[in-house]
Amino acid sequence: MAVAESEPLVEMSHIRVAFGGVHAVDDVSINLHAGEVIGLVGGNGAGKSTLMKALSGAHPPNSGEIRVEGRRVTIANPRDAKLYNIECIYQTLALADNIDAPGNVFLGRELTTMWGSMDDGAMEDATRKVMGRLNPNFKRFAQAVKSLSGGQRQAVAIARAVHFNARILIMDEPTAALGPAETSQVRDLIRQLKTEGIGIFLISHDIHDVFDLSDRISVMYHGRIVDTIKKTETTADDVLGMIILGKKPEQVTQKELAELQLPGQSPAPNLAS
Amino acid sequence: MADIASAAPRQAPAAPRFSIRGALSAAEIDFRLFGMLLALVAILVGFNVVNEGTFLRPENMTTLAVQGAGVAVLATGMVLVIVARNIDLSVGSLVGFIAMSYALLMTNWLPNILGMGDDFPFRWLIALALGVGLGAVFGAVQGFIIAYVGVPSFVVTLGGLLSIRGAVWVLSQGAAVSGLDPTFQLLGGSAQGSIGGTLTWAVAIVGSLAIIALIVYNRRQRRRFGFPVRPMWAEVTIAAVGCLAVIGLAAFANGNYWPVGAATRYAQEHGITEPPGGLKIAVGLPWPVVILIAVTVVMTFLATRRRFGRYVYAYGGNPEAAELAGINTRWTVVKIYILMGVLCAISAAIAAARLNGSTLDVGQSYELYVIAAAVVGGTSFAGGIGTIPGAVLGAFVMQALAYGLAYTGYNSPIQNIVAGIVLVLAVGFDAYNRRRGGGS
Ligand SMILES: Nc1ncnc2c1ncn2[C@@H]1O[C@H](COP(=O)(O)OP(=O)(O)O)[C@@H](O)[C@H]1O
Ligand SMILES: [Mg+2]
Numbered sequence: 001m002a003v004a005e006s007e008p009l010v011e012m013s014h015i016r017v018a019f020g021g022v023h024a025v026d027d028v029s030i031n032l033h034a035g036e037v038i039g040l041v042g043g044n045g046a047g048k049s050t051l052m053k054a055l056s057g058a059h060p061p062n063s064g065e066i067r068v069e070g071r072r073v074t075i076a077n078p079r080d081a082k083l084y085n086i087e088c089i090y091q092t093l094a095l096a097d098n099i100d101a102p103g104n105v106f107l108g109r110e111l112t113t114m115w116g117s118m119d120d121g122a123m124e125d126a127t128r129k130v131m132g133r134l135n136p137n138f139k140r141f142a143q144a145v146k147s148l149s150g151g152q153r154q155a156v157a158i159a160r161a162v163h164f165n166a167r168i169l170i171m172d173e174p175t176a177a178l179g180p181a182e183t184s185q186v187r188d189l190i191r192q193l194k195t196e197g198i199g200i201f202l203i204s205h206d207i208h209d210v211f212d213l214s215d216r217i218s219v220m221y222h223g224r225i226v227d228t229i230k231k232t233e234t235t236a237d238d239v240l241g242m243i244i245l246g247k248k249p250e251q252v253t254q255k256e257l258a259e260l261q262l263p264g265q266s267p268a269p270n271l272a273s
Numbered sequence: 274m275a276d277i278a279s280a281a282p283r284q285a286p287a288a289p290r291f292s293i294r295g296a297l298s299a300a301e302i303d304f305r306l307f308g309m310l311l312a313l314v315a316i317l318v319g320f321n322v323v324n325e326g327t328f329l330r331p332e333n334m335t336t337l338a339v340q341g342a343g344v345a346v347l348a349t350g351m352v353l354v355i356v357a358r359n360i361d362l363s364v365g366s367l368v369g370f371i372a373m374s375y376a377l378l379m380t381n382w383l384p385n386i387l388g389m390g391d392d393f394p395f396r397w398l399i400a401l402a403l404g405v406g407l408g409a410v411f412g413a414v415q416g417f418i419i420a421y422v423g424v425p426s427f428v429v430t431l432g433g434l435l436s437i438r439g440a441v442w443v444l445s446q447g448a449a450v451s452g453l454d455p456t457f458q459l460l461g462g463s464a465q466g467s468i469g470g471t472l473t474w475a476v477a478i479v480g481s482l483a484i485i486a487l488i489v490y491n492r493r494q495r496r497r498f499g500f501p502v503r504p505m506w507a508e509v510t511i512a513a514v515g516c517l518a519v520i521g522l523a524a525f526a527n528g529n530y531w532p533v534g535a536a537t538r539y540a541q542e543h544g545i546t547e548p549p550g551g552l553k554i555a556v557g558l559p560w561p562v563v564i565l566i567a568v569t570v571v572m573t574f575l576a577t578r579r580r581f582g583r584y585v586y587a588y589g590g591n592p593e594a595a596e597l598a599g600i601n602t603r604w605t606v607v608k609i610y611i612l613m614g615v616l617c618a619i620s621a622a623i624a625a626a627r628l629n630g631s632t633l634d635v636g637q638s639y640e641l642y643v644i645a646a647a648v649v650g651g652t653s654f655a656g657g658i659g660t661i662p663g664a665v666l667g668a669f670v671m672q673a674l675a676y677g678l679a680y681t682g683y684n685s686p687i688q689n690i691v692a693g694i695v696l697v698l699a700v701g702f703d704a705y706n707r708r709r710g711g712g713s
Contacts, residue, residue: 058597079599094597098590098657099583107587108598110580117578121494128500141500 007070009034009199010055010086010168015064017050024050025061026223032168032199037190039214039231040203043243046220048203049091052170055201056088057081068168082109087166091173091203093157097146101138102127104145105160130159134189135182151182158189169193172203187213207236221246305651305703309666313673320677328680331529335559339462339627341672342561343368343620344639348646348664349572350616353582353609355647356589358656359419359426361613363433364620364643367411368636369441371404371621376450376631378403379457397457404618411437412614416607434640441633451630461626462559464531470555476563477523481516488512526562527555561623565665568619573661575612585609590657645692646671649699671695 008031017025025047032038040048053059055066057078066073068084075081081088095104102123111119111126124141131138135155145153154177161169171190175183190200190213204210210217211231218228219242226242238249245256321328347364354361378400383389389396415433419426459466468476488508495502502508531539531554539545540552558566576582584605588595595602620639625631650667652659674695675688 056597077599078597082599088597090597092593094591094594096587096590096594096598096657099587103583103587107583107595108600110583112580117574118580118583121498121500124500125498128498 006033008032008067009036009069011065011067011070012051012055013065013067015051015054015061015066017047017054017059017061023223025054028064028220028223028225030218030225030228032201034167034199035194035197036216037194037200037202037214038228039210039217040201040220041205041207041210041217041239041243042220046243047223048220049172051220052088052172052201052203055081055168056086056090056170058088058090079108082164085165085167086170087161087164087168088170089157089161089172089174091176093153095145095153095157098144100143101131101141101145101148101156101159104156105130105163107160109164126163127159130163131155134159134162134185150177151179154178154182154186158186162189162193166198168199168201170201170203173205174202175204175206175209183209207239210239211236219243303660303663305706306660306663306666309650309663309670313666313670316670316673316677320673320681323681328677331525331527331556333676333680335462335467335526335529335556335562337672337676338562338565338669339559340676341669342462342559342565343623344642344646344672345565345665345668346568346620346623347613347616347639347643348650348668349568349661350609350613351643351647352650352652352659352661352664353572353576353585354426354613355644355652355654356657356659357585357606357609358589358592358654359606359609360430360644361415361426361433361610362430362640363411363415363437364613364617365636365639365641366434366437366441367408367614367617368621368624368639369631369634370411370437370444371407371618372625372628372631372635373441373444373450373633374407375400375404375457375622375625376453377444379454380450380452380630391454397454400454400457401618401622404621405615408614408616408618408621409611410614412610412612412617413607415614416610419610420603420606438637441635445631445633447633449630449632451628453625453629457622458626458629460560460564460622461629462561462623463627464535464556466626467556467559468563469557470527471557473523473527473555473557476558476566477520480519484515484519485512523558526558529556530554531556561627564619564623568616569661569665576661581605581608586657588656592656642668642671645696649696651703653703667699670699 011029011031013029015025015028016023028047028051030038030051040052042048050059054061054064055075057075057080060076066075068086073080073084075084075086078088096107099107102120105127106123111122113119127141131141135152138152138155140148140152145156148156154174158171158174161171175186178186187209190202193200194213202210202213214231216228216230217234217239219226219239221243224246226246227248241247241249241252241257245252247256317329317334347368351361351364379396383393383396383400384391389399411433415426415429418424418429488511492502492508530536531552533551536552536554537547539554540547545552576585584595584600584602587598587600588602588605592602595605621636624635628635646668647659647664648654648667649670650659650663650665652664671692674691675685678688678691679685
């Protein structure tokens, strides 16, 4: 990982996000390099999505600093984020269900003709090209995305991020709704994007995915980062321990370890959703 | 996953056998719109049968169209309001306010305050422009309160309904006002307020050419990118049916002649000797209908071809997604209400012109008819769904029922009972269809 020496693509420092009294993200610092995948893991409600929304402009942080390629930036809304080529695939996909795939891919950034009208032909053409990479069998370009399958909808959401040449890509549980074949397509895509020099934050509940794809892994617990660690320097068991207990392996007491391994009493977080 | 599994086999076997739905979907025609058109025709034919063939005459249909135009114009805007998960209850009051403003502008303010007497050129146009500006301002204020202050549209426009109607009274001190500019009066669509036989043919020819040009353009566009295109038979059929419908309607409109008295006067004024049986001057399309056609075309263009329309539908379909896509959703909502205000000014012009002035209750209850038209036309309160041609058809379905019942001798309470039932039936039928058709 020679990339670690270069200047980070993104640097988030001391980020705080509060909802009323709840500190969803509490003094978190994290960075990401070009061509790097950071696996962001943690139990439900740990603050992963909220941290990423601070970067994508969906929910600006209450305090903290964001730097893109060393430059201090203010990201107050999704438009700002897109200016810095930050694209986000939200957990909820954020698709307009009543609009077709090209309309969703280009939502907010429609191609227009010289008269300022939407150029549907050009948008469908570009969508066909990018979908060809993601889901070669996809043919339903004229249907509202509401009528598409979960995997197809996911592909549309990913196509939107990929088409606009993201430099920084946030993927919030991109494979949660997918079957095995589609999941492996997304994995291939992530590897390909990585070789293109794109920095990726990958939120996932699938520990195998995370180990398979990430360079570094950040574990979140109750709004804080427990540790950010190179994949090669940790094990799945250690990461799971941090997810559940919110402590680095060396800080875990024998008692906690024993409780963790007691059958039936496992405080394992719900990893399903 | 579930819906693709159930949808795919349903579509596949439909293709080889001939079915109306299959043919329509191959031709990419909106099934719902087609059904509405059939319903409208059925209503008209039904009343014709009940009235022993006296109903379906050009003069009746022209009257029906003129009466429905004001509501239909507003319905094109209400579609966008409802698609964007809002409502506008103030349209009737705003129509009343602007109609009264037109009347006062032309009888009092323009001549007495601005010194523009009866012979001042384009006075009617100045009044119209001021009315449109007024509508836009009212729309912008309501839209701003809804989008930026965050007061629900139901509340804001309910307030508008009450206070703007009150303002009509304040404007005129409770009096009716009459005596508009003669040119302005033409907008009301009397025999003189129609474009005549020749222009009606011209409109029909332009319309037919536009239909063909649009089809050719779309086909070229799809060819350019190598996309699948509609089968040729479908293209030709659509073009032929479209052109025939346009030309047929023009011929029908031109079958309506000036009333005998007006024709005789015209003959005398122009030194024409009347042929036996009287001079026959084709009325053609009344101005309100021409205005409605123009409004429908422009609004459809805005809704389907411009970013603005795309944002309205995206916001209605999923407000959060629209926001996350970087769309300025608040400004989009304000623009919708500005547009609605402008449409109120257009509708008010038709209403004032027909009355040759204004009374305190012009536009009363319009909001109800307009919302009903949009909803019967397929607009859903869930947001994101509705078309402008659908709303116009919806307005005419309701108008045809009211007019037909009146023609058959039923009074307005009966008309209201029927209108209410049809409204609920139409939406119920839609809900049933959507559930059955899947993809809810
Ligand atoms: N829009 C919101 N309003 C209030 N609380 C929220 C909101 N979004 C997230 N939270 C809270 O913030 C915390 C972190 O949530 P989230 O970032 O979604 O966690 P994760 O993605 O790790 O599962 C949770 O306690 C959640 O309830
Ligand atoms: Mg989440």
